[in-house]
Amino acid sequence: MSSLPEEQNDQPNQPAPPAQTAPPAQAAPAAKGSDDNLMAALSYIFLLSVVMLLVKKDSDYVQFHAKQGTVLFIGEVILGVVGSFTWFLFVLWDLVWVLFVIVSIIGFYRAYRGERYRLPVVADLADKIKI
Template identity: 35%
Template sequence: MMIVLSYLWLLALIPLLVEKDDREVQWHAKHGLVLTVVEVVVMIGLQVVVMILGAISGGLGCIFTLLIPIFMLAILIVHVLCIVKGINGQRFLIPGVSEFADKY
């Protein structure tokens, strides 16, 4: 159950703080938190790009706005994959995210 919470955005704090002795849960919780931070940063960056393109040329901003739901769907798919792998006792390594989370 705690591994599922690890990939539900800020709910990853619960297993991180509660299950301090379980190394597997800690690994998933740390990766879930880093993944959440990366998603927020990328989403903010994407919004800024869309706003700038919308101000410069309205049509181009509208086209790039279509990337937002695609990015959100990709986020959902990654979270589901991480949960399924975690429940089955495996780890889903995400390039960049996993390396950063392993440092802490």
């Protein structure tokens, strides 16, 4: 004899009910460094690089990109001033400005993606900035 009550012996073997599925997962919160990624990216927009250097001293990542953005900004200002007095640079100013914009876009994109990308020439000069 079985130890099960009689009413359970009369029932045929039934498959177990399907397990309940978990509700769909909520969107994952933004990564911890996403604010830093945004601030690092904004460092490539003209004078914001200097602001980020002064405001985000606690983030090495933001400082890295802010220094590169500052070098780009200073380079653009110097070439703009010199170009206003020199006919040769004045003629090339549009081309140089486009080059600065392209390099800034590359830096912005890489910083926002969380990459510590070293811009050629710019990074070497940025390494010399001590804050």
